[in-house]
Every structure is written in structure tokens, then in C-alpha cells.
Amino acid sequence: MRLITHNMLKCHVKNCTDPDKQFPLRFKDVQLEQIEADRNDEFLVRMLPRIDWAALLKTAKELNIELPDKVPESPADDGEFLSTLHTVILETHVKDGSMVCDGCGHEYKITNGIPNMLLAEHEI
Amino acid sequence: MSRPEHIAPPELFYGETEAKKYTGNSRIAAIQAEMTLRAVELLNLEEDGPYYLLDIGCGSGLSGEILDEDGHIWAGMDIAPSMLDIAAEKDVEGDLFLQDIGQGMGFRPGTFDGAISVSVLQWLCNADKAENKPRYRLQQFFSTLFMSLQRGARAVFQFYPENDSQVDMIMGIAMKCGFTGGLVVDYPNSKKARKFYLCLFAGQTAPGQKQELPRGLDSIDQRNDSVAYTDARIQNQRRGKKTRKPVKDTASWILHKKELSRKRGKEGIPLDSKYTGRKRKPRF
Numbered sequence: 001m002r003l004i005t006h007n008m009l010k011c012h013v014k015n016c017t018d019p020d021k022q023f024p025l026r027f028k029d030v031q032l033e034q035i036e037a038d039r040n041d042e043f044l045v046r047m048l049p050r051i052d053w054a055a056l057l058k059t060a061k062e063l064n065i066e067l068p069d070k071v072p073e074s075p076a077d078d079g080e081f082l083s084t085l086h087t088v089i090l091e092t093h094v095k096d097g098s099m100v101c102d103g104c105g106h107e108y109k110i111t112n113g114i115p116n117m118l119l120a121e122h123e124i
Numbered sequence: 125m126s127r128p129e130h131i132a133p134p135e136l137f138y139g140e141t142e143a144k145k146y147t148g149n150s151r152i153a154a155i156q157a158e159m160t161l162r163a164v165e166l167l168n169l170e171e172d173g174p175y176y177l178l179d180i181g182c183g184s185g186l187s188g189e190i191l192d193e194d195g196h197i198w199a200g201m202d203i204a205p206s207m208l209d210i211a212a213e214k215d216v217e218g219d220l221f222l223q224d225i226g227q228g229m230g231f232r233p234g235t236f237d238g239a240i241s242v243s244v245l246q247w248l249c250n251a252d253k254a255e256n257k258p259r260y261r262l263q264q265f266f267s268t269l270f271m272s273l274q275r276g277a278r279a280v281f282q283f284y285p286e287n288d289s290q291v292d293m294i295m296g297i298a299m300k301c302g303f304t305g306g307l308v309v310d311y312p313n314s315k316k317a318r319k320f321y322l323c324l325f326a327g328q329t330a331p332g333q334k335q336e337l338p339r340g341l342d343s344i345d346q347r348n349d350s351v352a353y354t355d356a357r358i359q360n361q362r363r364g365k366k367t368r369k370p371v372k373d374t375a376s377w378i379l380h381k382k383e384l385s386r387k388r389g390k391e392g393i394p395l396d397s398k399y400t401g402r403k404r405k406p407r408f
């Protein structure tokens with residue numbers, strides 16, 4: 001799972017609805033892998049408004065990944081920023097570990113890059 | 125003819141053996157590719173992609189590979205671990221999730237530019253476990269899907285409806301969850317080539333702009349070798365009886381094939397290891 005998708009993901013346990021806690025899911029004991037991907041600046045710029053920067057920053061900190069505190073004024077013209085963004089959200093994959101919800105405590109295990117999002121009967 | 129979804133729950137039906145058989149069957153792969161291309165076409169995306177898409181019931185990645193060819197960024201979810209393992213092994217580009225779509229999904233509002241689903245939705249109508257209530261599950265699914273899409277985005281489902289009342293149930297629930305749209309039927313006059321695409325709109329692209337339901341393809345296609353996946357299974361057992369002609373000749377398919385063979389011919393890239401040349405490194 002790439003970090004772009006993690007940034008879109010909240011806990012989906014039924015009664016877990018506190019917006020400040022169900023997102024972003026906190027990584028635990030994760031192993032990362034960098035996999036090269038083609039960079040497309042238009043895509044990055046188009047996705048920027050959908051990215052929750054504060055959440056991405058928080059996640060990046062947890063993972064010891066460097067990221068500017070703020071999105072620059074005109075990101076489309078900022079090659080260095082786009083390059084960093086690309087590396088972080090589209091080339092950084094989480095291979096193993098888990099994601100924990102601070103709202104309800106549910107732990108989503110990640111195996112072979114695939115998070116297990118299945119819920120128990122009492123969580124749906 | 126028994127329908128796969130009547131035999132066992134999906135995660136058991138698509139166990140290791142079936143997942144391998146399914147993915148390795150070039151006839152199935154061709155049919156899934158063709159339907160995926162049509163589903164993407166029905167998404168009505170603007171030219172200047174790539175887009176961020178969701179593949180619902182992505183399985184072993186036969187549909188996702190088509191999204192990869194088009195350069196889209198995607199996430200996929202499936203309930204069958206054996207299918208996902210194959211997708212991961214094949215190095216598809218998409219982010220994979222082990223997920224039961226009947227439990228809904230937790231993507232933030234407006235995450236995706238569109239969603240496709242190829243040969244999956246009929247599974248959700250099945251009460252394969254005592255605790256599975258199809259109506260409730262469809263409601264969970266469509267309401268959370270609606271949220272996860274950009275306003276005006278589409279979700280296109282190729283599926284094998286069992287009967288009219290199943291279609292009515294699905295449509296009714298989707299509409300209740302905010303979708304508009306309807307059923308697009310390709311080749312309605314050919315029993316074998318006929319394909320059903322539920323084409324849903326998550327609101328309007330712009331205020332006051334009504335989305336038009338696309339027209340189904342006509343039955344000018346005389347070939348009737350494009351059989352449904354459910355009978356493909358049966359066909360397989362009688363292999364050799366019929367040789368399969370190339371899949372349908374829509375412009376997009378030909379283009380796609382040309383591009384594929386060009387890519388493969390030129391760079392000599394083997395079919396399933398397109399990305400093995402990429403640099404990978406663990407990160408600490």
C-alpha cells in the first residue's frame with residue numbers, strides 16, 4: 001500500500017466515528033519499501049486538494065520521512081516539492097506491520113503489502 | 125448451469141486452486157480485459173489522465189492490469205486472499221486490500237475519480253452465510269461507495285444478474301444511497317455476447333447538468349463467442365470444441381492490443397513481469 005492511499009483511509013468500524021481519532025490510522029511496526037514509479041506532475045497537482053496534509057505530515061513523522069510543513073503557494077511550478085511528494089506518496093509502500101485506529105483500537109494487519117480490512121461481526 | 129456464487133462463499137470458492145485456474149486461463153483473461161476496457165470507457169473520464177480509481181472485487185488483478193496499462197493509479201479490494209496473493213505476485217501497481225465490500229469501506233469523501241467492478245456484484249446478492257443479509261450489505265456498500273467518490277464521478281459494474289428482481293433490488297438500493305444512472309446492456313440481442321453494466325453517477329459534474337446514461341452497444345457484432353464468465357467455466361471443460369476468435373473489435377480494444385504488442389515487441393517485455401526491472405529497495 002502506497003502512502004497516497006493510506007492518506008485516504010479512515011477506520012470503518014461501525015461505531016467509530018470521532019473524526020479526530022479515526023484518521024489517519026497510525027502505523028505500527030511497519031516495514032517500508034521504495035518502488036520506483038513514473039512521475040506525473042499533473043496528477044500530483046490534481047490530487048493535492050484531496051490530500052490531508054496535516055495527516056500526511058503526521059504519518060511521515062512516524063515513519064521518519066521528511067516532508068515540508070506546508071504545501072508551497074504554487075506547487076505546480078515547484079519541481080523539488082513535486083519530486084518529494086511523488087517519492088513519498090507514490091513510491092513509498094508499506095509492506096508489513098499494522099495500522100491502528102486511535103478511536104476504537106482496531107488493528108488492521110498488513111501482510112505482504114495487503115492490509116486486512118475485514119471487520120468482526122460486532123464491528124459492522 | 126449453477127452459478128459460482130451459489131456454490132460457496134467467494135473467499136472459499138476462489139481458493140488457491142481456483143484462483144490459479146481462473147487467472148491462468150487466457151480465455152477468461154481476454155474476456156475480463158474486454159469488459160474492463162468497456163467499464164473504463166463507461167466511466168467517461170476526460171482525456172488528460174491518469175486518474176485515481178477503485179477496482180471493486182479486484183481479484184487476481186486481471187481487471188487492474190488494464191488500469192495499469194492506461195497508467196491509472198488505483199486501489200483494489202477483494203475478499204479472497206488467494207486471489208489477492210496472485211495479484212501481489214504479479215506486481216500489479218494498485219494498492220490491494222483484503223476487504224468484504226458488503227461491510228462497506230472507509231475512504232474519505234471524494235477520494236476517487238471513478239470506480240469499476242468486473243464480474244463481482246452478483247456475489248453480493250447472495251446470502252451465503254446466515255448472518256449475511258444482502259439488502260443490508262448492499263446498502264452498506266453503496267452508501268460508503270457514494271461517499272468515497274468525487275461528485276459527478278461514476279461507478280461502473282459489469283455483472284451477471286440472476287434475474288430482473290435482483291437488478292431491481294440493486295438499483296433500488298443504489299438510488300436510495302444517492303446514485304442515479306441505470307443499466308447499460310451491450311449486445312442485447314445476442315444471448316451469449318450480452319453484457320450488463322450498471323452505470324451509476326455520484327451526483328452531477330456541475331450543478332444542473334444531468335448525466336446521460338450511455339447507450340449499450342448494438343448487436344451488429346455477429347460473433348457470439350464472447351460468452352459470459354459463468355458459462356466460460358463450462359466451456360472450458362469442453363475445450364477444443366470451439367476455437368476462440370479474437371475479442372471484440374471496438375476501437376479501444378484494438379488500440380489497446382496494438383499498444384500492448386508494440387510495447388512487448390519493442391522492448392521484449394514478458395507478459396507478467398512488466399515491472400520486475402524497476403528499482404526496489406527496502407527502507408529503514
Ligand SMILES: C[S@@+](CC[C@H](N)C(=O)[O-])C[C@H]1O[C@@H](n2cnc3c(N)ncnc32)[C@H](O)[C@@H]1O
Pocket residue numbers: 134135138156180181182183184185186187201202203204207223224225226241242243244247248353
Ligand atoms: C470473477 S472474479 C473477478 C475478479 C476481477 N475483477 C477480474 O476481472 O478478474 C470475482 C471476484 O469477486 C470477489 N468478491 C466476491 N464477493 C466479494 C465481497 N463481498 N467483497 C469483496 N470481493 C468479493 C471474489 O473474491 C473474486 O475475486
Ligand SMILES: [Zn+2]
Pocket residue numbers: 011012013016022101102103104105106
Ligand atoms: Zn476505529
